[in-house]
Amino acid sequence: MSAPTEHRPLHGKVALVTGASRGIGKAIAVRLAASGAKLACIATEAERARETASLCSALTEGAQAYGCEVGDTKKVAELVEQVQKELGGLDILVNNAGITRDQLLMRMSEDDFDRVIAVNLKGAWNFLKAASRPLMKSKGRVINISSVVGVMGNAGQANYAASKAGLIGLTKAVAKELAGRGVCVNVVAPGFVTTDMTAALDEAARSKLVESIPLGRLGGPEDIAAAVEFLAGPGGAYITGQTLVVDGGMCI
Numbered sequence: 001m002s003a004p005t006e007h008r009p010l011h012g013k014v015a016l017v018t019g020a021s022r023g024i025g026k027a028i029a030v031r032l033a034a035s036g037a038k039l040a041c042i043a044t045e046a047e048r049a050r051e052t053a054s055l056c057s058a059l060t061e062g063a064q065a066y067g068c069e070v071g072d073t074k075k076v077a078e079l080v081e082q083v084q085k086e087l088g089g090l091d092i093l094v095n096n097a098g099i100t101r102d103q104l105l106m107r108m109s110e111d112d113f114d115r116v117i118a119v120n121l122k123g124a125w126n127f128l129k130a131a132s133r134p135l136m137k138s139k140g141r142v143i144n145i146s147s148v149v150g151v152m153g154n155a156g157q158a159n160y161a162a163s164k165a166g167l168i169g170l171t172k173a174v175a176k177e178l179a180g181r182g183v184c185v186n187v188v189a190p191g192f193v194t195t196d197m198t199a200a201l202d203e204a205a206r207s208k209l210v211e212s213i214p215l216g217r218l219g220g221p222e223d224i225a226a227a228v229e230f231l232a233g234p235g236g237a238y239i240t241g242q243t244l245v246v247d248g249g250m251c252i
């Protein structure tokens with residue numbers, strides 16, 4: 001049985017989460033659903049987001065899985081229309097889909113650079129552009145998932161760092177543009193989080209990483225989801241253009 005409405009601050013809101021098939025995006029979708037929001041769970045193919053959508057359905061009134069390549073401007077515009085029709089509007093946009101193609105600059109191919117920018121940065125721009133009108137109508141919220149790597153840089157990730165730093169600039173510009181219409185646009189910048197993206201780290205690299213984190217552990221997807229829920233909810237009403245770093249103190 002779902003919790004009473006007073007404990008579900010996002011009741012009646014519609015949230016769209018990209019990259020919702022696994023990891024951080026899945027945790028965000030489930031957390032927002034537990035807070036009462038209807039969920040549009042986006043992955044490259046709808047089938048991949050089906051499990052997340054069904055977890056959300058058990059917690060809230062409406063949840064759908066949709067397939068969409070976030071770098072495809074036309075498809076994104078069509079999808080945003082479809083979500084509004086099927087779920088009844090749009091209040092919260094979470095640009096979470098992201099990829100890595102790590103390589104030292106000297107060896108990085110043009111394709112590796114372009115692909116990471118296309119998904120991580122242009123993908124978010126595509127959704128922001130398509131969703132800005134409905135978000136102005138709902139006085140909605142946008143949360144863009146960047147990374148501490150976009151704040152600090154990281155050897156071997158010139159493409160990824162550029163895309164994630166770009167997201168912070170994009171957020172600040174759009175926050176200024178949409179503030180007059182009551183839309184808050186912020187960044188959550190995770191540190192290292194245990195997901196498929198970080199699964200490739202060997203034990204030695206993982207231990208070294210943990211040593212650099214004052215709180216002494218990698219983050220979990222739920223740590224990031226909690227920050228997103230805060231910014232999407234009543235507590236985030238007077239915060240815009242900011243980067244909330246969720247990294248166990250790594251960046252201090």
Ligand SMILES: NC(=O)c1ccc[n+]([C@@H]2O[C@H](COP(=O)([O-])OP(=O)(O)OC[C@H]3O[C@@H](n4cnc5c(N)ncnc54)[C@H](O)[C@@H]3O)[C@@H](O)[C@H]2O)c1
Nearest residue numbers: 019021023024069070096097098147190192193195196197
């Ligand atoms: N895991 C970490 O340590 C960490 C740290 C900082 C930031 N982040 C960021 O958090 C976000 C989620 O990371 P994660 O670790 O859960 O990653 P993940 O690889 O586990 O999941 C990524 C999600 O994005 C989707 N996706 C990828 N390319 C897509 C595309 N072109 N179109 C649509 N969907 C696409 C995938 O299907 C998947 O659902 C990413 O933006 C990542 O850069 C992760």
